[in-house]
């Protein structure tokens with residue numbers, strides 16, 4: 176089969192199209208013929224030799240990527256929920272070796288969900304790592320409740336646009352940060368208030384938040400503490416809850432935590448239900464071919480993507 180192999184970490188062009196062995200599904204795994212892949216900042220960081228590069232190196236050939244949409248073409252032993260011909264999507268083996276940039280992926284069935292019939296391949300592919308992150312942070316980590324005030328940083332991005340919609344589903348009041356040109360987009364996602372982070376500091380304009388989702392790191396996490404009410408929670412997905420930030424948070428009776436998304440077919444199935452019902456949707460702003468993966472990585476590296484970047488296979 177064809178796969179994009181990373182023989183050396185580095186530039187986007189280091190992702191080389193090569194013939195590799197088709198994986199054989201083990202017990203509990205299905206073999207998926209991949210139709211679409213979504214691309215995340217962690218893919219580009221790993222390609223550069225950071226993030227999960229060392230993890231992937233333990234299991235050569237090094238094949239980046241975790242988010243897939245495709246068709247089940249074979250099943251291993253002890254597979255209960257999927258059969259040949261099913262269309263499935265999910266984030267495979269994260270954190271670990273997903274090997275998604277390939278024509279075929281062996282995926283644990285417990286990392287996948289059925290693709291709803293009324294959701295496009297691109298939209299399903301996109302609603303994986305980024306959507307799972309938003310769901311797990313807001314629902315499992317922060318315990319979001321109706322009527323809460325939720326501040327979402329980088330709300331126009333991959334994680335952000337799902338987080339806005341999920342928070343609205345829970346009937347929260349949602350404040351999102353984005354460049355001004357993306358404020359209409361935030362409104363269409365359901366955000367109640369939009370803040371242009373180029374013009375305003377959140378700590379000057381937001382107060383009494385119950386939950387903050389930080390995706391920018393320590394300085395932003397620290398500044399965001401001032402936006403939270405007594406008993407509020409800030410979850411950083413970029414390591415922003417350092418010891419110093421946690422100490423400052425504790426002094427104000429705020430909980431500050433870091434979070435790393437993990438594969439979950441159960442959470443993916445919940446997202447599939449919300450997609451099917453039209454309660455959330457994926458905004459796919461760029462689609463590239465498998466052969467143009469380098470261009471997809473360059474787009475993600477702009478840090479200006481609205482919604483998601485998807486790559487089609489075959």
Ligand SMILES: NC(=O)c1ccc[n+]([C@@H]2O[C@H](COP(=O)([O-])OP(=O)(O)OC[C@H]3O[C@@H](n4cnc5c(N)ncnc54)[C@H](OP(=O)(O)O)[C@@H]3O)[C@@H](O)[C@H]2O)c1
Nearest residue numbers: 216308329331332333334353354357390412434435436480
């Ligand atoms: N820990 C985890 O489990 C986990 C999971 C997923 C992602 N992450 C990390 O979280 C970060 C975001 O991921 P993503 O997929 O959402 O990225 P993304 O889709 O590439 O984010 C792009 C968006 O970021 C916005 N942005 C850039 N700088 C900003 C700033 N200073 N303030 C507010 N918004 C800003 C841009 O908004 P404008 O164009 O409006 O300026 C753009 O829409 C990445 O570093 C990623 O690695 C971590």
